[in-house]
Amino acid sequence: xxxxxxxxxxxxxxxxxxxxxxxxxxxxxxxxxxxxxxxxxxxxxxxxxxxxxxxxxxxxxxxxxxxxxxxxxxxxxxxxxxxxxxxxxxxxxxxxxxxxxxxxxxxxxxxxxx
Amino acid sequence: xxxxxxxxxxxxxxxxxxxxxxxxxxxxxxxxxxxxxxxxxxxxxxxxxxxxxxxxxxxxxxxxxxxxxxxxxxxxxxxxxxxxxxxxxxxxxxxxxxxxxxxxxxxxxxxx
Numbered sequence: 152x153x154x155x156x157x158x159x160x161x162x163x164x165x166x167x168x169x170x171x172x173x174x175x176x177x178x179x180x181x182x183x184x185x186x187x188x189x190x191x192x193x194x195x196x197x198x199x200x201x202x203x204x205x206x207x208x209x210x211x212x213x214x215x216x217x218x219x220x221x222x223x224x225x226x227x228x229x230x231x232x233x234x235x236x237x238x239x240x241x242x243x244x245x246x247x248x249x250x251x252x253x254x255x256x257x258x259x260x261x262x263x264x265x
Numbered sequence: 266x267x268x269x270x271x272x273x274x275x276x277x278x279x280x281x282x283x284x285x286x287x288x289x290x291x292x293x294x295x296x297x298x299x300x301x302x303x304x305x306x307x308x309x310x311x312x313x314x315x316x317x318x319x320x321x322x323x324x325x326x327x328x329x330x331x332x333x334x335x336x337x338x339x340x341x342x343x344x345x346x347x348x349x350x351x352x353x354x355x356x357x358x359x360x361x362x363x364x365x366x367x368x369x370x371x372x373x374x375x376x377x
Contacts, residue, residue, distance in 0.1 A: 182363050184363070184364075186367075191369055192369060193269075193354070193368055193370060194309070194354070194356075194365075195367075196364055196366075199364060201363070241308050241309070245363065247363070248361070248362050248363030253299060253311035253314060254311065254365065256310070257308050258307050259306075259307075
């Protein structure tokens with residue numbers, strides 16, 4: 152099993168450009184989420200999904216869109232990149248919600264917006 | 266306001282000693298708390314989960330305590346090794362809906 156796979160690993164964008172960060176998991180997990188990690192801020196939840204066709208906002212959703220057409224994939228779209236979106240982005244999955252569901256993380260996408 | 270805080274300064278200890286990391290939270294009443302390890306350039310990896318009705322949880326050289334009165338969790342690594350050097354994150358789920366809130370992490374450095 153590959154676990155949670157994120158692509159690309161690194162990306163540089165210009166302000167105003169759009170792009171999609173890819174996330175795929177092969178564990179048949181229902182719950183998937185996107186976090187961003189900034190120095191001194193810890194991980195902050197952007198969007199999450201409890202199953203195919205269902206998404207909801209986290210703590211910092213502005214400027215990002217998500218969709219969940221399959222159980223395996225949960226892409227994150229930046230509509231018009233801004234320098235404030237420079238960060239490391241992590242995708243995570245778990246079998247479900249609740250106390251017995253530790254999250255499995257990918258190794259991140261490092262995104263720089265110029 | 267609600268927040269979760271960990272030691273902001275890096276923790277430097279000698280090999281063989283016990284490392285103790287702190288996680289404090291305010292204005293939450295979590296049913297459980299999780300600890301993760303993160304290595305440079307990698308995603309966090311789950312280590313331990315402790316429930317509100319558990320005072321202590323152990324896994325090999327790791328021990329976690331959870332004091333809901335003090336609103337604090339302590340994470341101990343006994344007989345520490347240089348390979349334990351990493352950033353350790355605590356996380357809680359205020360509404361048991363899977364929306365984890367993370368602390369900012371504490372960087373641990375174990376010197377030989």
